[in-house]
Amino acid sequence: MVAQRGQRGRRGAARQADTPDADNAPTAEMPAVPVNGAAADPVRAKAIPEAAVARLAVYLRVLSAMAEQGATTVSSEELSAAAGVNSAKLRKDLSYLGSYGTRGVGYEVSVLVGHIERTLGLTRKHKVAVVGIGNLGHALANYGGFPGRGFPVEALFDLDPDLIGVPVGGLPVSHLDEIPKVCAEREISIGVIATPPTAAQSVCDRLVAGGVQCILNFAPVVLQAPPHVEVRKVDLAVELQILSFHVARRADEEAGVNGVANNGMVVRS
Amino acid sequence: MVAQRGQRGRRGAARQADTPDADNAPTAEMPAVPVNGAAADPVRAKAIPEAAVARLAVYLRVLSAMAEQGATTVSSEELSAAAGVNSAKLRKDLSYLGSYGTRGVGYEVSVLVGHIERTLGLTRKHKVAVVGIGNLGHALANYGGFPGRGFPVEALFDLDPDLIGVPVGGLPVSHLDEIPKVCAEREISIGVIATPPTAAQSVCDRLVAGGVQCILNFAPVVLQAPPHVEVRKVDLAVELQILSFHVARRADEEAGVNGVANNGMVVRS
DNA sequence: GGGTGTGAACTACTTCACAGCT
DNA sequence: AGCTGTGAAGTAGTTCACACCC
Structure with missing residues (x-):
């Protein structure tokens, strides 16, 4: 029971964002956090929509690849095609950073990379702890310094x-009980949970106790965390089930087409 | 310049959804596919919003857990709390399935489970192929019949x-070149890409050639696939960068509070 | 001509609030 | 009295379309 009437627009207890996301919908399941500070803070300039943030990360990757191949400028058309979005959306997304393009020409790759990195807070290192060194945890630990640096795994x-003390990817494994102490000492800012679901909430609590600011949760449970800790989840089961839904929908539609031949009337099953 | 006027609402080329939610995430980032058949097909009943589908999968998990613990009915309040959403949203989501609750009482757990499973297409098995047996692929293959059954890994x-022919999780590894043939033979419907980014597009093409209907992509690239193939991505780098953004935002806000003391004017960096 | 930046229109999703069933 | 189901209102995100600049 949560019950909080008369709390219009207030942010309640459990927030949880998705990957994909939403995105990982992709996406389309975004956290209830007031990203648009507009109402919350009228002084501050318009905040960047959550959905745009996710795409900025993609643009950054594409731009980095382009820079490596020697490109110095891109048009919104080119960049958007490479990022799999339409150009209007791309331009709007970039406009949240400010006006850094040149009309009639396009954007300078290096300038854009710099601005996106700054916006995403990538100018600073974010130390990562991985909890749960099973199959997945192993895989994550061996990533060894996550994507493009900036996210060093340090615990x-x-x-x-049998695992405690054993080095994995060059780093010894510690016991769960050490989480608060070690995270605080090493100033871990991101905790990655790759444990079985039963352990996840307790791990989450310990990470929070250790001062971790963000949690990326691979365990198939809904975590409860204080509002100042940002939680995102990556949920394989959910992803597969969404795909399953689309398969089923497609099958239904085909049946529907036949149904339409049937006088344009389709009976709801 | 007109491009394609009068094509309002038409779906363009590259789609890509997120985990997240929204997307992942975060990742509020949903596919441009016309899930709401409303406009596309006025005959058909209102389709379920993509965002709701992702949550239905979560409700299903929570309900299954509740059923195991012997619960027979739940109220929207209870279920929504356990799923980390508010009760209005939950009720709206469930209403897309039809009216299967009892006013004054709540929902019968088993009935709800059945309806959600049917809606998500989980009454049918969806065979899965995992491509790229590295750290992550290994982890995925060893899941051995994905979440709650219904998603058996069959290739x-x-x-x-050195890996070809070696059994992983009881299933021998085949060569990439075999993808189209094997997928067709075994009637694989979901392909999971866990390869390095450079290989991903070619793997995607082969999966499509093999008649795969959906792809779950863990490789950090934007895949190009025909419109009849549903692609979702799970992107670790993006997830971390979104978290990084929130850390930075939080830091800014604190600075902002100080800034306000400074005459209410905050200079944009 | 070519391409950005952006208000305005539109679509999707969420939340409110209450009628109506049990 | 309690809780669902849902129109209506509100908010977030997307797309259009064109002014403006190079």
């Missing part, structure tokens, strides 16, 4: 006594 | 000659 945790 | 592929 590993597990429950299994 | 594995890699490029590495």
